Amino acid sequence: MSSIGQSIVMALTVTVNKYASSNLQAVAYRKKDPKSPPNSAAAATRRGLLLSSLAAAEASLPDSRTLLLQKYLKKSEENREKNDKERLESYYKRNYKDYFELVEGTIKAKQQDQLSDTEKAILDWLKSNK
Template structure:
């Protein structure tokens, strides 16, 4: 259990114990014995219900993670393309711009497909 879950459970337990003790004192009109069966049963029941409530939180997290995984799988191709384009822009733009000067001196018939692709890429990403 996470530390947040433990903190919530501890705070809930303390609050419930104080509330149960004060209600029991009001009903009996005297301070209850800490070992009475009703007090122990009440505390155990409250602790059990608090424990069950805290175990339901990971289920909602699991559902949320599954939702995000599904969305990620649906957009995988688009995201991969964006990452690749970002990589090219960060790492090759300076190199392609440097090559641009030598490529512009060549005539269109002398350019290879790769060199034409570099010029097209530079026009799109300026």
């Protein structure tokens, strides 16, 4: 059970116990009717029914909250990755464009089959970012 659910169950248990014990004290001063069932058993039955219904209700609540939280975390992670990628591309454009253009002159002097993978990647980057 979640901590919120435990707090709710405890608060309701305290409330039910408070009223059940005050009812028992009020009944203790009255004359007892032999036909009526004992109040402690009735209170225990009511308390058990209430707690079991709360536990059943609590069991279904965390699923929707957990799903909502997972959806939020997934969306947040996607946004963070997108922002990181955009920031990195902006950084590359500001800081490497001049250098890559300088290197481009020496790369173009080489033949295509003599280019390394890095040099090919630099040319591709310059084509896509001009």
